Amino acid sequence: MSTHALNIKRLHKRFGDTVALDGIDLALRRGQVLALLGPSGCGKTTLLRCIAGLAEVDGGEVHLDGQCVAAPGRHLSPDDRHLGMVFQDYALWPHMSVYQNVAFPLEMQGVKANARRPQVEWALSLVGLGDFAERSPGALSGGQQQRVALARAIVAKPRLLLMDEPLSNLDKGLRENLALEIRNLIEELNLTAVFVTHDQHEAFALADRVAVLQHGRLQQVDAPEALFHTPATPEIADFVDAGTLLDGRLDAEGLALADVYLPLGAACGHRGEVSLLLPRRALRLCAPEEGLLCGRITGRLFQGEHLSLQLTLADGRTLKLHAPHAPERGCQVGIDIDVSALRAWDAEARLIDLMPRADVAASASA
Template sequence: MAGLTMQNVTKAFGNFQAVSDVSLEVKDGEFLAVLGPSGCGKTTMLRIVAGFENVTSGSVRIGNETVLGSGVNVPPERRRVGIVFQNYALWPHMTVAENVGYALKVAKVDRVSRDKRIADALALVDLTGFGDRRPANLSGGQRQRVALARCLVSTPSLVLFDEPLANLDVHLRAAMEDEFARFHERTGTTIVYITHDQAEAMALADRIAVMDHGRLAQIAPPRELYREPANEMVASFISQGIVLPAAVLTAEDAGHARVEVLGQQLVARCRPGERPRGNARLCCRSDDIELVASGGDGIEGTIGRAVYKGGSARVEFSATAAPDLAIHFEQRDPVTVSAGDKVSIRIASGWVIPAEGAAAR
């Protein structure tokens, strides 16, 4: 296996920068998910690593070998990079074994070695005995595993996944998440996993890189990304975070500060070194917001709507002091509020988003 290093990579199409000054390092054996909204540069970045796109500037190294940059551009077939596509890309006229072993056949690997490597690859994805079947006779999840076996048979040093579960139904996606997790645990393969599905990324990845308009907004383990977003984009994008204007009043200790939000004061988490400032932003989650009992102090406002989701409702709230802010919270059964109700809420906790330009820990 091998790690991946991208250094100041930029890819422009005319005046449009699809990838802009991206630097990251994926450790040997690490599972990195690349997450972001449509058009943020995820797939372009994957194509650069695979060798399907050149760069405007910057360099790419796989293991100890520079494959792109400084006059070097190693062709895709020599990068030892495996790719699992969203649409599987299986040949319907070939059997499973023929699909898996096609690259070995083209490389003129002898029949005995080829058959053994095909059998080993199918065993890795739990498809032993399926070699004689055609793709049309397989389920969506099985086809995805054939695509994975075809990738593994060439013993790649790095595996790229391009939204591999996007075409599967919810049940199959959950099953394949387990398959990918077991595969990574068994093989220790270095994986870069492109996805727009946050739950998928959180469940699978050691770290997540969030892309925004071609730039790397933050790279961190899932829990840190959720609890400590580095900027407003990440805060609002991850799990529909609620970003509210706040004033930092005092630093309570080396990880908490007293803040004021919409007239309410609370102690929120923050980076060490946070100082009093009036133009701060607080990220909170729906679980951080609670209804205040009738007559209690809180942030006054009106319920916009309550959407029942089975067991709970997503409640949208408009604060009287700032009606344009998007605030929502969950209320479990029994759901007691409805559109038009006048209520008060309280923010129990949150994260002070670091000031622009503040040094990361």
């Protein structure tokens, strides 16, 4: 048996002149949760629909548990793919009770009424709605309706759970709770799942792996931590809000950034314009006369565990960082930089190895 629950090879999908998917290669092991993340129009929903069988593919293949379910000239219907689906708008049948909604996939599979009952009760109790079976969906809150949709998606023990923006219709507190519940449920049932989102927090909270799509192409597929700490391109860094992106200039010995010059190891090699990522963890507040950079606090948000700060440099560019304490808005502060945590790309978005000089790295992290 294939070790991959899902295997996508060179997938192409067009709508007229629009190339929605442009050669997608993606594999997912059983028990893993994958988030498809990217800006509006990048092809996330189209990819999910090709996996589900709701759209036909123009090129490439989709395999589920080693079985080819989609290729040019081959298209297994959604019902024959044994998937569970959860949609953004819940998509419950309003004229049916919660029980009937959840029982529906079993009914479609021809499971007899008395055999359906224990499975429906099992699925409803898993999502905490054991006492709501006779209600109509219209008499439930948004979060409860999405739990019913989840129960309906898992009741027939699908080989793959697909979710399209499952949390985006819910308010923030509910979103976080339901994300945790879905994650627990997926682990408890050892499900394999793919979900679409445009929200990196949702992707990071739920997924083992995150696939970033742009213009129908996969840009990076990685664990959430790796994506956040080592984004492959400046666009991905920007999209996952990994820190501040600034332009700089490298020469043989260092990096010119804003109005300062950071000496680097001689081995740096590259010269010319670079895009620089300054992760929040690379920046530390200090006294104005002690910092490598100097700036003014122009944004200061209390966020419980830390303050989220925006600093404006003399040339008007801004930096984002977190700090446990900070002076008030308008105050001048110094900013120490841990050069070893910076990430830089050349004009062709190729990653450059910055070699911090030992003395600079030491002073920045002291």
